[in-house]
Amino acid sequence: MMEIIDKYWLLLLIGQYPNGPLGGLAMTIIIAFGALAASLPLATLLALARTSGIPWLERPVLWLVTFVRGLPFLMFVFWVYFGVPALFGISLDGVTTMVVALIIYESAYISEIVRAGIEAIPRGQIEAANSLGLKYGVRTFCIVLPQALFNMMPSLITQFASIVKETSIGYIISAQELTFAATQVNNLEVTKPLEIFAILAIAYYLLCGGVVLVARMLERRVLRRRRQAAQTARPLTRAVAA
Amino acid sequence: MIRFCEVSKSYGSLPALRSVSGAVAAGQVVVVCGPSGASKSTLIRTVNRLEPIQSGRILIDGRDIHERSWSVNDLRSKVGFVFQSFGLFQHLDALANVALALVHVRRMPRREAEAAAMSQLERLGLADKAHHMPSQLSGGQQQRVAIARALVMKPTVLLLDEPTSALDPEMVGEVLHTIEQLAGAGLTMMCVTHEMGFARRVADRIWLMEAGELKVDADAASFFAGEAGPRAREFLNNQ
16 A cells, blocks of 8 residues: 555645646645635525525525435536536536536535524524614624524534545546546556555545544634633723723 | 504414503603513513514604614614523623624724723623623623613613513622612613512502503502502502
């Protein structure tokens, strides 16, 4: 196994780059984080539409989310890969297809997590915000979402780890990510599939573990900030009290 | 002053308020009491439009609260509301809770808003708790922060919905003392409570509600002297 790593580590890490397109683990990270960065705000908008209480906004989003969640991800990738060129006359490469498919697919899933988080906020918090005269935008972005996003962090972490793993489907449509690089190595070596795919499994495990670790650190940091003790009084307190 | 004119409200087919009429003069403290389910909370929640009404009018200083030109957010910024369950924002410390509406509703610069919030907390004896999160405060302290949050907006009216009923007995005193101070300062208040001892100390008038109707509207002295009719006497005897 070490021999394979020693021989192909660069290919597994960055693909053919700089002599060819960027690939391997680097591309997996780019696809996963690109999809994650775009799908979270999109999912939040979908969830806000679902919880808006406005039927003409709620219903189309409900239909969209139900439709997307009802499809297997692989079939969804095929739809984007073959459907977009057929419908719009533009051809997408594997990486773009994966990013687009992941953004749409994960937005639907994450929107349900965000919706649950929003609906779990006690009614008293909304009423208190209303009673102060706070407008919808302030109420949503200063009161509801900060609490909802914190409460749903465990579910989001799981979903983010699942995005990382879903990038491996890109291999089917020749997106040059980690699984694609491992398959290239397997084609070169032929006789060592067990070792090669064990390395691939370990790489995904470490990557997902890293995502979970960073997210948990973030969660703990937010919690620590919220539990900040009174002893750490800020200068303003002293200035006003003086 | 607040005036209720034939106010009615129902939840679906279930009537909650039945043609309630009455007035709260400026600087007066009206304690709303009555058995559970009498729609006491519903009544005060209609004043800042947390509960819509089906018919009648509610006027504050002669102006109908449902007037089109009076936005609901503007109305609410002038009518303070204190909830039974405090309603503090759990992710913000006490100071941020109190300063929030000043920044976002009154458009005050943040430093100025925090300074105003701090002096309000000081007035209620909570300066040392300014950077505590709600979960780090006792129930009584949380309710006083909630009162500070309502007061910092300089409301013309303060509505209190059972402000002590979620508190341990030893916490009740500190909140009641704060409300007594406000009553002494001449703030117009409507307070729903079951604490008749407290009502005796602060109320100018007592409203006794029953099944969505205002059964008794009497000045506090005659109510507690048993001169406000048989229903008031019966209610007092059951306390």
